[in-house]
Structure formats: C-alpha cells, structure tokens
Amino acid sequence: xxxxxxxxAIGEALAEEMHRDPTVLVFGEGVxxxxxxxxxxxxxxxxxxxxxxxGITAGTAAGAGATGxxxxxxxxxxxxxxxxxxxLINSAGKLRFISGGQFSxxxxxxxxxxxxxxxxxxxxxxxxxxxxxxxxxKVIMPSSAADFKGLLKSAIRDDNAVLFFIDLALLHxxxxxxxxxxxxxxxxxxxxxxxADVTLLSYGKTVPSCLAAAEQxxxxxxxxxxxxxxxxxxxxESAILASxxxxxxxxxxxxxxxxxxxxxxxxAQVAEKAFTRLRAPIVxxxxxxxxxxxxxxxxxxxxxxxxxxxxxxxxICGHASPLQALPLGSAAPGNGGQAHL
Amino acid sequence: MRELGVVxxxxxxxxxxxxxxxxxxxxxxxxxxxIVACFFGDGAACEGVFHESLNLAAVWELPILxxxxxxQWQAFVHRRETMTGEHIADRGAAYGIDSATVxxxxxxxVQHAALEASAQVCGSGRPFLLETWTCRSRGHFEPDxxxxxxxxxxxAWLARDPIARSRQRLADNGRLPHADAAxxxxxxxxxxxxxxxxxEASPFPTLDELSTDVYA
Numbered sequence: 001x002x003x004x005x006x007x008x009a010i011g012e013a014l015a016e017e018m019h020r021d022p023t024v025l026v027f028g029e030g031v032x033x034x035x036x037x038x039x040x041x042x043x044x045x046x047x048x049x050x051x052x053x054x055g056i057t058a059g060t061a062a063g064a065g066a067t068g069x070x071x072x073x074x075x076x077x078x079x080x081x082x083x084x085x086x087x088l089i090n091s092a093g094k095l096r097f098i099s100g101g102q103f104s105x106x107x108x109x110x111x112x113x114x115x116x117x118x119x120x121x122x123x124x125x126x127x128x129x130x131x132x133x134x135x136x137x138k139v140i141m142p143s144s145a146a147d148f149k150g151l152l153k154s155a156i157r158d159d160n161a162v163l164f165f166i167d168l169a170l171l172h173x174x175x176x177x178x179x180x181x182x183x184x185x186x187x188x189x190x191x192x193x194x195x196a197d198v199t200l201l202s203y204g205k206t207v208p209s210c211l212a213a214a215e216q217x218x219x220x221x222x223x224x225x226x227x228x229x230x231x232x233x234x235x236x237e238s239a240i241l242a243s244x245x246x247x248x249x250x251x252x253x254x255x256x257x258x259x260x261x262x263x264x265x266x267x268a269q270v271a272e273k274a275f276t277r278l279r280a281p282i283v284x285x286x287x288x289x290x291x292x293x294x295x296x297x298x299x300x301x302x303x304x305x306x307x308x309x310x311x312x313x314x315x316i317c318g319h320a321s322p323l324q325a326l327p328l329g330s331a332a333p334g335n336g337g338q339a340h341l
Numbered sequence: 342m343r344e345l346g347v348v349x350x351x352x353x354x355x356x357x358x359x360x361x362x363x364x365x366x367x368x369x370x371x372x373x374x375x376i377v378a379c380f381f382g383d384g385a386a387c388e389g390v391f392h393e394s395l396n397l398a399a400v401w402e403l404p405i406l407x408x409x410x411x412x413q414w415q416a417f418v419h420r421r422e423t424m425t426g427e428h429i430a431d432r433g434a435a436y437g438i439d440s441a442t443v444x445x446x447x448x449x450x451v452q453h454a455a456l457e458a459s460a461q462v463c464g465s466g467r468p469f470l471l472e473t474w475t476c477r478s479r480g481h482f483e484p485d486x487x488x489x490x491x492x493x494x495x496x497a498w499l500a501r502d503p504i505a506r507s508r509q510r511l512a513d514n515g516r517l518p519h520a521d522a523a524x525x526x527x528x529x530x531x532x533x534x535x536x537x538x539x540x541e542a543s544p545f546p547t548l549d550e551l552s553t554d555v556y557a
Contacts, residue, residue: 025370045370050397051396051397053397055359055393056359056362056396056397058359059358059359059360059363059394060359060362060366060397061363062359063349063360063361063363063365063366063367064364064366064367065363066348066360066364067363068371069363069366069367069371071363086353086356086359087359087360090351091349091356091359095351096554096556096557097553097555099342099343099349099554101553101554102342102343104557105557136555136556158557160556160557
C-alpha cells in the first residue's frame with residue numbers, strides 16, 4: 001500500500017475529484033502557488049490564488065456552489081475562519097433552509113489547526129465545535145492519511161457545506177493510503193481497536209495518543225476500545241452508543257477546549273441514551289479554556305497525551321459497579337476484586 | 342425566486358455582495374450567457390465585503406453589474422455620518438472599475454443607465470458600478486415613524502417620487518392617461534388583496550418543516 005503524508009493525500013483527493021468532475025475547482029491564498037501540479041493538470045481557471053480576503057473567498061464559494069460549481073477553498077488557519085463566518089454560517093449554512101430547498105451549497109473549506117508548529121493562539125484554535133453548533137454544515141477532522149484522502153473525496157461529492165479541519169501535527173506524518181479509488185463516507189466513526197472494558201473516543205491528533213494509551217491499558221489488564229470519530233457532524237451516534245453499551249465506560253479526548261466542546265455533546269448524548277449502561281462516570285479530556293500558547297511545552301499541554309488518557313481510563317475502570325461516581329484520583333470503591341478493572 | 346432569475350440574497354447587509362462573485366464565477370466558468378446584477382445600498386458599501394467583492398470581481402474579471410441604491414440612510418444613520426464624499430460610484434476607480442451615477446428617482450434615466458452599463462459588462466466581461474441617487478420614502482422597518490429624519494429633506498425627496506414622476510410623464514406624453522393609471526392602480530391593489538387573503542387563509546407550517554431543507 002502506498003505511503004503518503006496527509007498533505008499528499010489531500011493533493012491526490014483534489015486531483016482525482018477534479019479529474020472526475022469538471023465542476024470541481026479549488027481556490028485560496030497560495031493554493032495555486034503551492035499546488036502547482038494541480039495548476040499544470042487543470043489550468044489556472046480551476047486552481048486559483050485569492051487575495052487575503054477570507055470573507056469574499058468563502059462567499060464566492062457559497063455563490064458558486066449554489067449555481068453549479070463544487071468549490072474547495074483553503075482558508076489556511078482555523079482562527080482565520082472568523083473572517084468568513086457570515087459567509088459560512090449565515091449564507092452556506094442557512095440559505096438552503098431560507099430558500100425552501102431551492103439552493104444547495106456544495107463546498108469544502110479546508111483549515112489547519114492544533115498544536116505542533118508553535119504558531120500561537122491566532123493561528124491555532126481548535127474551533128471545530130463552533131461549526132458543529134451551526135445548522136446546515138458538516139464538520140470533518142481526520143486522523144490518518146487514508147482518511148484525509150477518503151473523507152475529502154466524500155466531502156467534495158457532498159451537496160452540503162463541509163468544514164474540513166486539518167490537524168497541523170498530522171499534516172506531514174506518513175501513513176498507508178489504499179491504492180485506487182478510496183472514498184470514506186461522512187458520518188461514520190471507525191473502531192481502530194476493539195476492547196470490552198472502556199471506550200476511548202477521539203478525533204484528530206489525540207487518536208494516536210488513545211492507541212498508545214490502549215497499549216498501556218492492555219498491559220495493565222484493561223481492554224480499551226479506541227474509536228476515531230472522523231466526522232463531528234453528522235456524529236456517528238450508533239457507533240458511540242454501541243461501544244458504550246459494550247464497555248460501560250467512556251473517555252472522550254480532544255485537543256479543543258473541554259468547555260462546550262464536542263466531548264460535552266457526546267457525554268450528554270451518552271448520559272441521555274445509555275445512562276443505565278454506564279458503569280462509571282464519563283470522563284472528558286481536553287484543552288483548557290485559554291488561548292493556545294506559542295511556547296512549545298505550553299502548546300503541547302493542550303492535547304491530552306497517552307499518559308493522561310491511560311490514567312483517566314484506569315481510574316474509571318476502578319469503578320466496576322454502576323454509578324459509583326467518585327472524583328478522579330480518589331480511592332477505588334470497595335467492590336471486591338475489581339479495583340483495577 | 343429561482344425561476345425568475347433571482348439567485349440568492351442575504352439579510353445580513355452586504356452578504357449579497359460576497360455571493361455575487363460566486364454566481365458570476367459559475368456564469369463565467371460554465372459558459373452561461375448573461376451577467377449578474379447585484380443590488381445593495383450605501384450601508385452595504387460601508388461593510389468590508391464591499392471592498393473585497395469589488396476587488397475580486399476586478400481581479401478575476403467577473404461579469405457583475407453592481408447596483409448601489411444610495412438612499413441616504415443606513416438603517417438609522419444618515420450616510421453623512423458614516424462616509425466621506427457623497428458618491429459610492431467614486432470608489433470604483435480604486436479597483437479599476439468603471440462607474441456612473443444616475444438620478445435614481447427618474448425611471449427612464451435609470452433604465453437607460455442600466456442598459457448602457459449591462460451592455461458594457463456583457464461586452465467587456467468585467468464589472469461595472471452603477472449608483473442610483475435616491476432616498477428611501479419609508480423607514481428602515483415597519484412601523485418606523487422616521488422621527489429621526491429631517492422633515493424638510495424628506496419632503497423634498499418625496500416630491501420627487503419616481504412613480505409619481507413616471508405617471509405624470511406618461512400622462513403628459515399620452516402613453517397612459519390618468520384614468521387608465523387609476524384603473525391599473527385598482528388592478529394592482531386587487532392583486533395584492535388577493536395575495537394577502539391567500540396568505541391569511543393558508544395554514545401555518547407544521548413542525549416537521551423545521552428540519553426540512555436544512556441539509557441536502
């Protein structure tokens with residue numbers, strides 16, 4: 001199987017979809033400069049640089065999407081999405097409803113985010129939950145090179161506006177990408193590792209940390225099921241509930257702030273729909289309610305690492321009987337020989 | 342609205358200017374005939390997206406006829422408080438976009454200017470900025486008593502009401518005698534009354550429509 005970086009996988013997805021469908025075009029600041037291979041293959045009208053004007057870039061994509069084109073726009077860094085909020089939220093997200101279904105808005109917005117490059121709070125802000133909270137939009141955040149390609153191809157074919165978040169730390173991490181046509185449906189989570197004792201649910205750069213934690217948990221006799229959400233909206237509710245039904249324990253992990261983050265929504269849904277199956281309190285691990293720091297160690301502290309995930313999972317696996325919620329780090333309940341399972 | 346050729350709008354002032362570039366890009370890339378006309382006001386011309394839209398339309402050579410209805414009032418603020426200079430058309434030069442200002446209260450003058458401008462957009466494939474110099478006759482919303490508007494200035498504008506002026510002109514040149522105009526008025530009032538009665542007799546939407554057409 002070919003080994004590609006997510007950056008290259010994105011390039012393949014763009015090229016394949018532009019080849020398949022002549023209405024697909026890509027524009028953004030530096031797109032034509034950086035992806036010159038696309039310019040050579042598809043010409044300067046379908047691969048365009050734009051002014052540093054993210055509002056008009058997103059609005060142009062919305063208007064073009066509604067009238068026959070399938071634009072992919074690159075807005076570079078997630079905090080820059082602030083400049084494009086009216087166009088994405090009020091136009092692309094709402095005009096289908098407002099027009100009584102007369103128009104749809106097939107467009108994909110690429111934005112990088114997350115720690116790893118020390119770019120600071122105004123270039124690194126995991127704001128994906130903002131868009132999950134906005135109607136009419138879909139939100140994707142892959143963790144593997146194969147998914148970057150397969151999910152981007154699906155996003156381009158989707159008739160809705162899709163926010164496609166690119167975790168900076170993963171962009172140049174090589175991974176296997178299947179040969180030939182590789183399409184991953186939106187809205188489907190993936191079980192990366194089965195386990196019976198605790199569910200580790202994550203997306204983006206904390207997925208590999210969950211896998212590493214699962215290894216450590218296995219050594220401690222705890223079977224962790226690791227699920228990569230991939231799509232934050234639509235959320236794969238059935239995959240989440242099925243896993244929690246099996247394990248009875250849930251740790252949700254993301255780099256974005258815990259406060260009103262995607263993890264909060266998942267925890268709420270699980271509490272509403274699988275309360276009686278829970279054997280321990282749900283744990284949310286996430287970043288602080290603070291701007292991302294540029295300093296390397298402070299930036300790294302935003303994303304829960306394998307040690308933190310291991311500790312959280314192990315701690316709730318100490319609670320074997322239903323609903324014996326105790327604060328993290330407190331003594332295991334006196335429930336016989338299940339103190340650590 | 343789609344079958345009438347009206348594609349997209351936004352109730353966020355200026356939002357339509359960001360959509361127009363996309364519609365024009367489709368027009369151009371898909372080889373469809375015709376141009377895109379984008380209507381906005383002097384208030385929208387104070388939004389950042391006005392500048393972004395004109396700049397991109399000029400750089401990408403998009404066939405857009407920008408029509409700015411400069412009606413003096415931006416919600417509850419007179420344009421004198423929000424911009425220097427009187428004319429939005431002057432800003433076209435900054436982007437290399439040809440522009441013109443026309444008496445917005447003269448229907449024939451507006452028609453003539455619009456035909457000329459759209460012919461230029463059609464011929465050149467490039468944007469044009471047409472400003473219609475006018476004033477709104479009613480307030481920003483209903484019922485807005487416009488107590489904040491200078492009554493002298495307002496009545497001077499009302500005296501130049503474009504519909505009344507057209508009607509007088511049509512009567513003067515014999516194209517539409519006053520009696521015929523009154524009959525036309527009556528027909529239109531009847532049509533509005535019928536539409537209103539239809540709306541009032543129609544049931545409210547059902548709750549399932551809340552989630553209809555949110556996603557494709």
